[in-house]
Amino acid sequence: MTTPSTARFDHLLSSRARIGWDGSVTTSRPVASPLYEFGGGFPDPASFPYDGMVEATARMMKAEGAEALTYGDPQGYRGMRELVCHKYQLFENLHVTPENIFVANGSGAALALAFSAFVDPGDPIICEAPTFSGSLNNIRRHGPEIIAVPVDADGMDITAVREALERLRRQGRRCKLIYTIVNFQNPAGPDLSIPRRHELVSLAEEYDTFILEDDAYGELRFDGDTKPPVYALDRNGRTIRAGTFSKILGAGVRLGWLCAPPAMLPAFQGFNFGGGVNPFMSRVATYFLREHMEPHVKLLINVYRAKRDAMLRGLWEVLTGTDVEISRPAGGFFIWIKLPSGTDPARLEELALAARVQYTPGRAFFPGGGGERHIRLAFSYEQPDKCYEGCRILARAILDARR
Amino acid sequence: MTTPSTARFDHLLSSRARIGWDGSVTTSRPVASPLYEFGGGFPDPASFPYDGMVEATARMMKAEGAEALTYGDPQGYRGMRELVCHKYQLFENLHVTPENIFVANGSGAALALAFSAFVDPGDPIICEAPTFSGSLNNIRRHGPEIIAVPVDADGMDITAVREALERLRRQGRRCKLIYTIVNFQNPAGPDLSIPRRHELVSLAEEYDTFILEDDAYGELRFDGDTKPPVYALDRNGRTIRAGTFSKILGAGVRLGWLCAPPAMLPAFQGFNFGGGVNPFMSRVATYFLREHMEPHVKLLINVYRAKRDAMLRGLWEVLTGTDVEISRPAGGFFIWIKLPSGTDPARLEELALAARVQYTPGRAFFPGGGGERHIRLAFSYEQPDKCYEGCRILARAILDARR
Numbered sequence: 077m078t079t080p081s082t083a084r085f086d087h088l089l090s091s092r093a094r095i096g097w098d099g100s101v102t103t104s105r106p107v108a109s110p111l112y113e114f115g116g117g118f119p120d121p122a123s124f125p126y127d128g129m130v131e132a133t134a135r136m137m138k139a140e141g142a143e144a145l146t147y148g149d150p151q152g153y154r155g156m157r158e159l160v161c162h163k164y165q166l167f168e169n170l171h172v173t174p175e176n177i178f179v180a181n182g183s184g185a186a187l188a189l190a191f192s193a194f195v196d197p198g199d200p201i202i203c204e205a206p207t208f209s210g211s212l213n214n215i216r217r218h219g220p221e222i223i224a225v226p227v228d229a230d231g232m233d234i235t236a237v238r239e240a241l242e243r244l245r246r247q248g249r250r251c252k253l254i255y256t257i258v259n260f261q262n263p264a265g266p267d268l269s270i271p272r273r274h275e276l277v278s279l280a281e282e283y284d285t286f287i288l289e290d291d292a293y294g295e296l297r298f299d300g301d302t303k304p305p306v307y308a309l310d311r312n313g314r315t316i317r318a319g320t321f322s323k324i325l326g327a328g329v330r331l332g333w334l335c336a337p338p339a340m341l342p343a344f345q346g347f348n349f350g351g352g353v354n355p356f357m358s359r360v361a362t363y364f365l366r367e368h369m370e371p372h373v374k375l376l377i378n379v380y381r382a383k384r385d386a387m388l389r390g391l392w393e394v395l396t397g398t399d400v401e402i403s404r405p406a407g408g409f410f411i412w413i414k415l416p417s418g419t420d421p422a423r424l425e426e427l428a429l430a431a432r433v434q435y436t437p438g439r440a441f442f443p444g445g446g447g448e449r450h451i452r453l454a455f456s457y458e459q460p461d462k463c464y465e466g467c468r469i470l471a472r473a474i475l476d477a478r479r
Numbered sequence: 480m481t482t483p484s485t486a487r488f489d490h491l492l493s494s495r496a497r498i499g500w501d502g503s504v505t506t507s508r509p510v511a512s513p514l515y516e517f518g519g520g521f522p523d524p525a526s527f528p529y530d531g532m533v534e535a536t537a538r539m540m541k542a543e544g545a546e547a548l549t550y551g552d553p554q555g556y557r558g559m560r561e562l563v564c565h566k567y568q569l570f571e572n573l574h575v576t577p578e579n580i581f582v583a584n585g586s587g588a589a590l591a592l593a594f595s596a597f598v599d600p601g602d603p604i605i606c607e608a609p610t611f612s613g614s615l616n617n618i619r620r621h622g623p624e625i626i627a628v629p630v631d632a633d634g635m636d637i638t639a640v641r642e643a644l645e646r647l648r649r650q651g652r653r654c655k656l657i658y659t660i661v662n663f664q665n666p667a668g669p670d671l672s673i674p675r676r677h678e679l680v681s682l683a684e685e686y687d688t689f690i691l692e693d694d695a696y697g698e699l700r701f702d703g704d705t706k707p708p709v710y711a712l713d714r715n716g717r718t719i720r721a722g723t724f725s726k727i728l729g730a731g732v733r734l735g736w737l738c739a740p741p742a743m744l745p746a747f748q749g750f751n752f753g754g755g756v757n758p759f760m761s762r763v764a765t766y767f768l769r770e771h772m773e774p775h776v777k778l779l780i781n782v783y784r785a786k787r788d789a790m791l792r793g794l795w796e797v798l799t800g801t802d803v804e805i806s807r808p809a810g811g812f813f814i815w816i817k818l819p820s821g822t823d824p825a826r827l828e829e830l831a832l833a834a835r836v837q838y839t840p841g842r843a844f845f846p847g848g849g850g851e852r853h854i855r856l857a858f859s860y861e862q863p864d865k866c867y868e869g870c871r872i873l874a875r876a877i878l879d880a881r882r
Binding site: 081082083085088089090091092093095096097116118119121124126129130133134137141142143144145146147148181182183184185187188192193194195196199210213214217250252281284285286311312313314325326327328329330332337338339340342343346347349350351353354355356357360 | 689741752
């Protein structure tokens with residue numbers, strides 16, 4: 077057995093690799109084998125199209141197996157890019173062409189391409205607080221100065237965005253990107269209101285910066301009307317939009333994309349090494365979704381709505397009468413909770429660990445600290461009965477964790 | 480139709496995105512639809528396991544479909560990592576464990592993870608001249624100072640490596656990585672000799688740097704004995720090894736990896752955004768190769784040896800009597816040609832374009848300029864009769880391009 081020693085290498089690491097290398101960036105304490113998995117945004121395994129994907133693979137290989145098994149278009153499989161355009165039109169009345177779409181290995185990688193293209197260490201970028209913990213780790217790896225703005229019931233606080241941009245202007249600096257999660261904001265829950273979407277577009281133009289509009293869950297809307305994407309409202313070409321098949325097909329396919337002005341795509345391509353994102357996988361996913369997207373999304377909406385409602389019922393049955401605040405998102409995978417006054421977050425973590433309930437502590441979502449009073453629950457993975465049951469257990473733990 | 484204007488964005492691009500943004504980094508002039516595709520290292524489509532991959536998909540989905548369709552291990556699917564260990568043992572007698580393997584989106588992405596982990600702009604790294612053009616684009620994107628050392632019949636010139644390291648030491652600087660393609664060096668053809676492999680290991684230790692050993696083609700050896708990997712000779716833990724399934728299964732699966740000391744893997748993981756490399760695709764590939772790897776590789780060796788030999792026959796039938804130099808690689812996909820004295824490379828490009836023969840001009844493989852006298856031919860894609868025929872045509876064009 078070759079078991080070489082490991083030479084010291086830390087001193088040779090790049091500055092980007094050293095970010096968080098000391099273990100300073102941690103998120104949540106994972107429960108070894110949770111009975112109630114409310115932590116990550118895992119899609120519902122019972123709804124995966126197992127047979128459909130096998131059938132799509134056979135059909136695809138017959139039609140274009142040789143293309144599936146060799147290097148592909150650096151911009152991504154054209155069939156998938158056409159499908160993304162169709163999806164945008166179908167669900168959001170957004171009209172773009174395959175020339176606007178750049179395929180990436182999931183939306184995390186898509187966002188990383190945008191950060192890579194625009195962000196040097198020390199550059200200012202604006203994002204929400206709270207924002208998705210995965211995006212935060214992604215952003216941090218690029219080393220920018222992160223300027224956090226609050227989120228309220230209408231989404232990102234646009235007045236705070238303006239103030240931040242103005243402050244930077246006075247310093248002679250420029251914000252590179254404004255990163256915002258526009259639908260069922262992860263974790264806080266609200267949609268960015270339509271007036272604010274317009275204001276954001278105006279601000280980007282006024283301050284010569286770009287908007288990175290993240291929308292991983294938009295199709296999975298349970299209540300209310302779809303709001304126009306910032307990308308559709310922006311006539312100035314200052315918006316980059318990120319999307320994914322992870323939530324409507326399965327995260328294991330690792331297929332996401334950026335939608336952007338075509339002239340910008342080569343800047344993303346520079347950071348995609350190799351022959352285009354997964355020619356095989358992108359074809360399988362496309363062949364399946366081409367035939368089944370609308371009914372499958374309809375099915376998923378019912379599945380996830382039932383889970384959200386079961387979770388809310390479990391929480392409210394126990395916590396009514398306290399000053400707890402619980403989001404009621406119109407879609408997506410997550411509920412955001414502001415714990416009742418006097419809850420000890422460390423004690424709650426212990427109790428939840430003992431009860432094998434996994435959730436994500438609020439501090440994971442705040443770029444500059446804070447969030448101790450919050451937790452995020454994912455209702456996506458467990459079945460409705462377990463969402464209900466697990467939330468009753470967790471809610472009782474919350475009551476028990478009061479100082 | 481939404482056709483927003485595109486705001487100027489060049490001034491906001493990151494410094495890494497600006498590398499080559501002016502179009503200064505170009506490689507070859509592509510033939511619109513080549514009759515003879517000798518350009519890229521495309522695997523042989525006639526040998527793709529079409530039915531085998533469909534069968535593997537069905538079998539895999541039955542056994543672990545739920546895992547295939549959700550987020551995976553950040554280090555990569557364990558079954559694939561076990562298979563890589565098995566492959567290393569089988570073909571190269573290299574013994575490592577799944578804890579040494581980090582899965583990436585193809586070996587281009589794997590190399591990019593190593594560069595990201597170690598290289599800051601301006602850092603010195605050493606590589607071969609010529610070296611693989613794709614790696615060169617990859618390296619350039621990370622902005623290091625590239626120190627080129629020549630390649631001779633025994634591979635990378637180790638004396639030149641020592642001199643470069645010594646020169647850096649005198650300047651108080653340190654080489655971050657020594658990047659070398661050890662088997663059938665792409666494009667020049669030689670294996671790195673065993674004594675030089677040992678010397679390289681010693682140099683890395685002496686000068687406190689790391690070796691990035693690239694081996695995309697090792698199993699596809701037509702002649703002679705397999706040489707021990709640098710990774711196996713290195714008892715100091717200073718080697719990172721990159722590999723891929725692109726050449727023995729199909730580049731469309733985009734599955735590569737790094738093999739490295741386990742303590743180093745978190746440094747790579749920091750640059751992989753999302754839930755582990757393709758849980759679906761890595762399982763399909765693993766299920767196929769677990770059953771079929773040895774006979775499939777044996778088949779491919781015969782396929783590619785016949786293509787190499789057909790190409791060499793076509794070239795020598797026309798060019799014998801000139802002072803041309805033509806490599807005879809013991810494996811892999813490429814032949815490297817030093818054109819006869821007096822050949823006009825621009826004229827040759829025109830003639831080849833007219834004859835619809837695609838090759839890669841030598842300048843694409845040299846980090847600091849040069850290579851005008853060289854061209855690279857890939858024998859991997861076309862069938863033997865077309866390798867022969869196309870090379871006779873190209874060889875006549877070479878004769879016609881003499882000044």
